[in-house]
Amino acid sequence: MPEITTRHHEKIGLLAGAGRFPITFAAKARSLGLPVVCVGIHDAAPPELVDMVDRFYWTGIAKLGRMIRCFRREGVRRVVMAGKVKKSTMHSSWRWLRLIPDLRTIRFWFFRNRKDNRDDSLLLGIIDEFAADGITFESALDLCPELLVNAGILTKRRPSRSEEADIAFGWELAKEMGRLDVGQSVAVKEKAVLAVEAIEGTDRAIQRAGELCPKGDFTVIKVAKPQQDMRFDVPTVGTTTIESLRRAGARVLAIEAGKTILLDAEETISLADRYGLTIVAR
DSSP states (O other): OOOOOOGGGOOEEEEEOBSSHHHHHHHHHHHTTOOEEEEEETTTSOGGGGGTSSEEEEEOTTOHHHHHHHHHHTTOOEEEEESBOOGGGGGSTTHHHHHOOOHHHHHHHHHSOOSOOSHHHHHHHHHHHHHTTTOEEEOGGGTOGGGBOOSEEOSSSOOOHHHHHHHHHHHHHHHHHHHTTSOSEEEEETTEEEEEOOTTOHHHHHHHHHHHOTTOOOEEEEOOOTTOOTTSOOOEEOHHHHHHHHHHTOOEEEEOTTTSEETTHHHHHHHHHHHTOEEEEO
8 A cells, every 4th residue: 555645745635534533634734735635524524624624525424426526526546534433323213314325325335235334344345436436545544653552551550450450351352343343442340341332432332331330440442453454443542532431430441552543642641640540552
């Protein structure tokens, strides 16, 4: 896969969902003088992106045809994905009336061969759909490799011996959930599983663990899939994750070094220290 470079000032496309990652990518691209054309998902992409890129287009999540047309109109041939999209949207009531999919999306959903609708199957299918129009996807981390966390204990508080045992226990379970493309996070206490992330996302899984373990002091493990494609769905943590941990009563967050994005690292670690939480990257 070719790395993202600034040669010839080639335009880079940004397909943006929710969260800080699209903002971080756009800021890094601008600092390097790299022109960015952004297509932002309605009710997800941060509005401030409009003023951070060279061209911006809003689109619905079920508008594959519009996404492709916007990038092609601007001469974009390479695109990155950044940010979260609520997967539960696909199971909402009256979803087709609410989302009003365009023809390209209808063809993709009903007439393209997929073995299932898990994350990897859908996202790889979308990548193939763009490729049919000469648009390739690359990893946003080619431009922002510094976002990947390094190994070590990142906070002042170190894990206890029992918490280290829970990390080791939960790590293998989280990896297996990733291999099955179910989710990337598990919550554990005393070598018992409290919650497994699925379509609801990490923050909701942490919340559920807190409800099931009112005593708190549990451990959350978030890892990359064994087959992780770094072009999409890379595990990401930041201040929002820390706030979720605090509200739920969790004490430890274990993440995978070299495979996890740590957004606003200094602020995130400082917040964890303020709450007396532990962040371990292994």
